[in-house]
Amino acid sequence: MQQKVLLRVSTILLTLIFLLSCNKDYYSVGIEIFDQQFDDLKTKSFPVFSYQKSLDKVQTNNISSVQLGTFNDDFFGRTNSGFISQLDVFSLQTFGDFNQDQENEGSVTDIRVIDEDEQLTAVYLDLPFYNNTNDSDGDGVIDLYDSNPADQESDSDNDGISDITESRAGLNPLSNDSDNDGILDINDDDNSTYNSESQVYEIDSIFGNRNASFDLKVYQLTYYLSSLDPNNNFESSKEYFSNDNFYQKGFYGKTLHDDKVTLNFEEIPVLYSEDDPNTEPDELTEVNYFETPRLRAPLDVSFFQRYIMNQEGSDKLTNQANFNNYFNGLIVRAENFSDDLFMSLDIFNAKVVLEYDYNFYNTKGTDDVSDDIIERKTKINTIPLGGVTYNLHEHTGYNQEIVEEVSASEDNIPSEKIYLNGTKFMSKLKLFSDDNSISSELQELKAKDVLINEASIVLHLDKNIHKSNYQFLPQRLYVYSYKDGEPIEDYNKDFSQSFSPNAVNANKFLFGGLLQYDSNNIPTSYKFNITNHISNIVRYDSLNIDLGLTTTSNIEDVTLKNGYFTNLNRLNLPSPSIALPFPVALYGSNPADPDLSKRLKLEVIYTEY
Numbered sequence: 001m002q003q004k005v006l007l008r009v010s011t012i013l014l015t016l017i018f019l020l021s022c023n024k025d026y027y028s029v030g031i032e033i034f035d036q037q038f039d040d041l042k043t044k045s046f047p048v049f050s051y052q053k054s055l056d057k058v059q060t061n062n063i064s065s066v067q068l069g070t071f072n073d074d075f076f077g078r079t080n081s082g083f084i085s086q087l088d089v090f091s092l093q094t095f096g097d098f099n100q101d102q103e104n105e106g107s108v109t110d111i112r113v114i115d116e117d118e119q120l121t122a123v124y125l126d127l128p129f130y131n132n133t134n135d136s137d138g139d140g141v142i143d144l145y146d147s148n149p150a151d152q153e154s155d156s157d158n159d160g161i162s163d164i165t166e167s168r169a170g171l172n173p174l175s176n177d178s179d180n181d182g183i184l185d186i187n188d189d190d191n192s193t194y195n196s197e198s199q200v201y202e203i204d205s206i207f208g209n210r211n212a213s214f215d216l217k218v219y220q221l222t223y224y225l226s227s228l229d230p231n232n233n234f235e236s237s238k239e240y241f242s243n244d245n246f247y248q249k250g251f252y253g254k255t256l257h258d259d260k261v262t263l264n265f266e267e268i269p270v271l272y273s274e275d276d277p278n279t280e281p282d283e284l285t286e287v288n289y290f291e292t293p294r295l296r297a298p299l300d301v302s303f304f305q306r307y308i309m310n311q312e313g314s315d316k317l318t319n320q321a322n323f324n325n326y327f328n329g330l331i332v333r334a335e336n337f338s339d340d341l342f343m344s345l346d347i348f349n350a351k352v353v354l355e356y357d358y359n360f361y362n363t364k365g366t367d368d369v370s371d372d373i374i375e376r377k378t379k380i381n382t383i384p385l386g387g388v389t390y391n392l393h394e395h396t397g398y399n400q401e402i403v404e405e406v407s408a409s410e411d412n413i414p415s416e417k418i419y420l421n422g423t424k425f426m427s428k429l430k431l432f433s434d435d436n437s438i439s440s441e442l443q444e445l446k447a448k449d450v451l452i453n454e455a456s457i458v459l460h461l462d463k464n465i466h467k468s469n470y471q472f473l474p475q476r477l478y479v480y481s482y483k484d485g486e487p488i489e490d491y492n493k494d495f496s497q498s499f500s501p502n503a504v505n506a507n508k509f510l511f512g513g514l515l516q517y518d519s520n521n522i523p524t525s526y527k528f529n530i531t532n533h534i535s536n537i538v539r540y541d542s543l544n545i546d547l548g549l550t551t552t553s554n555i556e557d558v559t560l561k562n563g564y565f566t567n568l569n570r571l572n573l574p575s576p577s578i579a580l581p582f583p584v585a586l587y588g589s590n591p592a593d594p595d596l597s598k599r600l601k602l603e604v605i606y607t608e609y
Contacts, residue, residue, distance in 0.1 A: 044604050051415055082333040086324055123298065125297045127347075129293050171191055214341065217335070226388075351382045433544075446538050450608050455530050462585040
């Protein structure tokens with residue numbers, strides 16, 4: 001029995017020794033093969049044929065933001081943007097404390113039900129800016145203003161008290177005198193007049209001169225915006241386009257705002273609307289909360305009194321359909337800029353604010369009617385912008401060279417340059433051949449047993465056009481299936497993420513399209529990794545489809561909008577390509593002789609096996 005056990009143990013030990021020796025040998029051989037693969041790497045460049053496209057109009061309704069402003073480029077001309085929007089009265093049924101039917105009928109059981117006589121005191125159009133409140137260390141100071149965003153104990157205002165300590169104490173960590181009483185915080189025993197709910201913001205998506213002045217104009221829209229398409233028997237959503245300018249077509253009524261403005265990036269304090277008589281001080285002078293920074297335009301009070309406030313209880317406010325027929329919406333324009341200024345605004349939180357007084361029956365909390373009084377009380381109702389909302393974009397004064405490239409591309413002549421501007425110009429790319437046929441170079445590669453290690457498209461900036469002015473270059477481009485707008489496989493297989501809280505449009509960085517810089521931090525090019533796409537063509541006989549090339553403001557958004565050429569041919573466009581107007585000029589597939597080294601090309605690194 002003991003001999004059998006010893007024999008079994010010996011067998012196991014011999015087996016382990018054999019396996020370990022095999023593993024060692026295998027590991028060594030694997031390294032040799034791995035190293036040899038890199039020794040055998042081959043690189044080859046293939047042609048890419050670019051064709052310049054010019055869009056007549058792009059679908060801009062129901063996108064995540066709206067653009068307002070002007071942007072001028074010496075080569076690409078001027079872009080002017082405004083927008084049109086309906087108002088959402090879904091919850092707007094009652095002003096004051098009682099609805100109109102209650103006011104009209106009165107109540108035998110509730111003496112407080114009276115004619116409220118609501119009268120507007122102010123009306124505003126609120127267009128919030130996008131803002132960033134990233135606070136990496138949680139000390140109450142956003143990273144932009146934090147002297148050390150990784151250290152809670154940093155002292156950003158140099159007053160001897162750490163940021164986190166001031167935040168917890170209800171002080172302002174960005175001021176050494178929070179309440180501005182002349183006594184420094186470190187010596188001040190009473191900072192009660194400072195409102196710790198106040199915040200500072202990093203304002204995003206505003207480009208150009210933030211101090212520029214301009215004429216802001218708001219009009220009543222007099223054209224009915226149908227949400228459903230009458231040309232399709234109202235069975236699909238209606239599209240609205242960048243050139244559906246109903247102001248230019250004369251569909252506008254009352255001017256609701258027309259004044260010169262400059263942007264204000266301060267919070268907007270909102271006071272309490274009523275006072276508690278049992279407490280001091282008077283709450284009517286106290287801040288209830290703060291609105292985020294925004295473009296706020298006062299609107300015509302008498303117009304909204306007549307069109308909105310006096311319609312309480314009428315069929316016009318009963319539902320959204322009735323209201324849209326009655327009040328078609330707003331046209332928002334900006335012109336006469338003192339300098340370039342372009343804004344991307346948070347349309348999801350945009351609204352019309354109605355401030356008004358009304359009659360309030362005050363029983364003073366007792367059953368004795370002898371001391372009851374009717375007083376005027378203040379209240380606020382809001383009407384969100386919603387329903388059909390779309391952007392207007394007007395492009396003028398762009399260089400004749402762009403027109404010539406578009407014309408040549410229509411004759412199937414590859415372009416010397418590539419001009420991109422999401423709402424107007426884009427490009428079509430053909431890989432390997434100019435007619436989608438299998439070129440001799442591609443056929444030769446397909447005939448081999450190869451592993452595609454990397455395949456990339458490199459697009460070089462035309463610095464002659466940008467002339468060292470790189471401030472407004474798109475930070476990212478996007479390639480996709482030109483035919484249907486869908487992402488290519490390399491996009492779908494890239495799950496890389498940037499975990500920096502300040503990163504914008506930075507995920508899927510393996511797929512690429514990000515702006516590249518040289519050692520002097522000067523922009524040079526854009527690069528896409530399309531290894532899977534090329535491998536499928538070479539190894540698995542996938543179709544060599546045309547690729548679309550455009551700008552993007554959000555690499556995660558692959559929703560589609562429609563665009564149309566002047567010949568009415570339609571194509572699918574990625575929605576983020578129409579979010580910002582900033583253009584870029586690149587070298588195409590057929591540059592002039594001095595620029596041949598910048599030629600657009602496909603670079604493939606592969607291994608034969």
